[in-house]
Amino acid sequence: MKLRSAEWFQGAKDTSFQHRTAMRALGHVPESFLGKPIIGILNSWNDLNSCNYPHKELVEYVKRGVYMAGGYPVELHTITTPSELMKPSDLPYRNLMAMDVEETIRSLPIDGVVLLCECDKTTPAQLMGAASCNLPTLQLAAGHRSSGSFRGKKVNYGTDLWKYLDDYKAGVLDESQWKELESCMNCSLGGCPVMGTASTMKSMSEMLGMMMPGTSSIPAAHSARKTAAEATGRRIVAMVEEEIMPSKLMTEEAFHNAMKLLAAIGGSTNAVIHLTAIAARLGIFLDLEQFDRCSERIPLLVNLQPSGTGSMDEFYEAGGLSAVIGQLLPVLNGECLGATGESIASIYAAARIDNSAIISSLAEAFKPVSGIAVLKGNIAPAGAILKKSASSDHMHKHRGRAVVFDNYQHMLDNIDREDLEVDESSVLVMKNCGPVGAGMPEWGSIPIPQKMLRQGVRDMVRISDARMSGTSYGTVILHAAPESAVGGPLAVVQNGDWIELDVASGTINILVEDAVITERLQAWVKPDAAHTRGYPRLFANSVLQAPQGCDMDFLRPSCKAEAAFIPPVVGRS
Structure with a gap:
């Protein structure tokens, strides 16, 4: 097994000496990591991102899994995109985070990557950056938060917020009820507990083979989330040894599968932009017509807000994403690979539905029209x-x-x-x-x-x-x-x-x-530019339109030959 990190650390040349002694200063003794896959764990929590905050703890379980499999973990931090708080929009910072991820991976002695995601834009940002580097990569989600309770009724942060806001504006909800709702709707950590963008993009990641099977819909508070973290750490070491890159998993056929899944789960419209941007990083150019064709005749199989009434807790208990993919297999390309290196046909064939009121079959779909x-x-x-x-x-x-x-x-x-x-x-x-x-x-x-x-x-x-x-x-x-x-x-x-x-x-x-x-x-007179300096100006000057995924024009390869390429390590640090 040829390790990329060896270019930094092995041999007697002066640069290798410099790199090894720098590692010693951090407590990384060469005898502990030389000859082992170095796994970069890119963490995206901070004190303003409630969705990704569980990764502060989960990262330790990923590290344990890496150690158990014979790798050497190093934790790294990137910017994050708390969509609840970023103004005026978190979308531009998706691209900035993707650049952060890409350059962190590209510039450091890393052989494999674990990306810790959850909030809406962190998942696609990480996949965009990883696709541009094409080193073995897996994602781990933080999981969704629990539903709240308001005057005897379950309330889900997100969809129920918009419903109650309409009631408040219409005078159905008074001021005291509105204040009470604020204190009880959003009382735990993790992503929105409905099929919003966070849940959608985790589902897309698993369908694309970038997340361990069965892990995308585990609740944040469930102990299975820690088990998933450890399993992710173990698996990424094997992926380095097997040389399974994102380009082997995120194929054009896999993106078509993801489009079909998007329809079946009633997923977020934001996924159209994100899937397009991720695919283009690999030289796969999706257009709106493909979304239309792939979702044609795919019914809605999932009774979740905002397209239905259920919550993500109920979805997990009903069989989760595995059950949905299992039902969809007849219309998917089953030869596409999952994160285990096996075909999705073999991974999900035995998945079962445990609550047909939340997850339905193709034959008895929740709604006949979706997508x-x-x-x-x-x-x-x-x-x-x-x-x-x-x-x-x-x-x-x-x-x-x-x-x-x-x-x-x-x-x-x-x-x-x-x-x-x-x-x-x-x-x-x-x-x-x-x-x-x-x-x-x-x-x-x-x-x-x-x-x-x-x-x-x-x-x-x-x-x-x-x-x-x-x-x-x-x-x-x-x-x-x-x-x-x-x-x-x-x-x-x-x-x-x-x-x-x-x-x-x-x-x-x-x-x-x-x-x-x-x-x-x-x-028509063109309006004045909203931003005149800094990253927002760079974004406005370089961003592509929505049908091209809103990526930056200079980050999107023009063809497959330009995609997924890490230049060789050259020169001195």
Whole structure:
């Protein structure tokens, strides 16, 4: 076995001497690590990331597993992306974290990698960075937090927050109840306990072979999470010995499997951006049409919020992701490899469903229609998306007049005005919230106007170039491309324009003549840049549009030949 770390430490040359003595200063005696796979454990917890905080403890179990398998663990830290707190958006910092992961792996004496993830963007960021390095890699999730309890009812941080917020704005929930909810909804560590972006991306990672089978849906507080950490540590040493790289696991067929799984679990719309970005790092170029085709005829198998009613605890008890993949095997490419090096067909064939009210079979699906609807038209010629399983079926064919907000602040200032000209058929439109315009925050789930909430309206057609939280729901059209801030047609939609949505035909249009749109675009004035310095400026100047995964143009290879390459170690440190 040829170890990459040997280039730092073995031999009598002066640089090897320098590297070994530097390790001694840290207490790493050469006799303890020479000739062994050095496993870099990239930890992403900090005191402001409640989702990833369990890794402060779990890392010790990973280390134990590495030692047991004959490797040598070193713990390293990267930035993290606590989506609850990062303003205005955590998406730009996904790319920065991916760069941090990539350069940490590339520049240090590491033979294999364990990535400790959970919160929404940490999982794809780590996979993007690892894909660009192509060293043996596994992920370990922190697990989801427990559901809370509010006046005798189970409440899940995420989806229930949006529901209760509507009730509060409508006057159904009073001030004292609202304050009480704040204290009891979110009382433990880990990711959101619903099928939001965190749970979705963990599921995608396991489907891609980058997480140990059966580990993606274990709760944070369950002792099985520690067992999974130790097993991950043991397995990564074997993967170094077997030379199983991300490019061998994350193949084009594996990404197609992930797209099908995304539909079956009612996963987050954010996964479209993330899977596209991860795949491109390997020279695999996904497009929106592939998401559409792969999810076609895949029903919703999982009764979880926001597409259903269940929680992640119930999902785990019902058989977890293993049970879902087992049911999907007839429509998957079963020859793709899992993290154990075996085919997914052999790994998941025996998985069983323990609660059919939460996980259903293909024959008796929870909902017959799921997946991501891809929409195109004169509003979004490069595409927009809609999460079918979490939207209102009766609105999938809809026509209404536009109520337009020029940006997020304009929306906040006007959405609850009593004189807002809006009715339940209106289409709420928000501009300048895309990757260049604002860093593409999760603002796409535009609030229902307060006066409509008081009338009992709980869903309306909404469209923007923003993203939406994976825990959100509604007939919300997202990721409209090209975005407003670069002159996409969404920029020139005006109040009162008729908008027509037809999910079945995959179209979204303003009912305005092409010549009128052209005239409006010619008169359009580009908004001032939101950021003028630092990383946000670099992001805005280099970010690709949503259909390309919002990666930076200089990080995305143009072909497979440029992908997954670590240059040889040269020169002195």
